[in-house]
Amino acid sequence: MLTGVLIDWGGVLTTSLSDSIARWIAADRIDGDHYREVMRELVDHAYGGGGENAVHALERGEIDGAAFERDLAARLVTLEGVPPVAEGLLTRMFAGFERVDAMYDMLRDVRKNGVKTCLLSNSWSNEYPRDGWDELFDAVVISGEVGMRKPEPRIFHHALGQIGLPGEECVFIDDIEANILAARALGIAGIHHQDANSTITELESLLRLTLRRA
Template identity: 85%
Template structure:
């Protein structure tokens, strides 16, 4: 049985990023097709590219302040009126639609009650995290902008493993981005590519040989 679970936040412990973005696109009257083209280029470079650094690398490591990134991103985007959106508060508005998935938190409580260590490993975009009750579900918290490292860099995984005192082979890693799963598996971890709470909990039950709550 695995001795540790490392887990992402946005899109795993919350509803999906696409759900939040859809709400923001409607509220801010964003040109959705143009937004998706811009973000596809940025994210592909940040998670699948090997041709140098980008503003996303710097933002996630905390090397670039949120307001500076907001100005850069706003200049790349357009509203349906053909003008850039308001830069100030752009990231907060983009992520405002994230909703907590209680089934995942209940699962983490059960995992810890059974002696399995838990660690949050999250790439931040200068965003605030709702940390109420986190001491009940996490043994350690690793947020990219606070530690100056980001997924899928191996060093952030090594850091997280050190926080819970476990080797990669002893841990399960849960994330909704395939590149991060690949990086974790390269360090010996078992990866679960999260798509929804039900399938992730079922897969984790099998790996841990435990019965976990789903609601």
């Protein structure tokens, strides 16, 4: 029987990262093709193995957001052929995130049914909207605050310890497949998030509960 839910924030409790990035690319007049090439290399490296890069350091809090912004801005180019403004780059990238109310409602129902919940998020030096989190989460694990990151096994062990449950009693919800695979390797059930409705449907089946949805 599953008695715990570990859940990501960006792209799961919010609208998709790709939507937010698309808004930022348009607003800052970024060369989108070049951006995708740069980020594919950085992110594929960060989540596919093969050594450390700036994403690892940022997500663990080993470098601050300003340092990463300077590094990323130097790699990017606008449609005018110059680097974008580095200061505030990450804030602008994530400004398009919007909360998905159906997912928040689901978490409230999960907790009302006695299931423990833990936010498990890789941070990019970003601010989180923490109002109301006391009613949503039994524990909060943010990578930059604990010096660990997904998909490292140790951050999953840390999150499980925060809610006092073994992996076999938990399910993990994330929009990045590499993180889901890492959780499953530890005996944690995984839901690869695509949209609220399909995730809630799958979670209802795993928890054997009826949960609110939009």
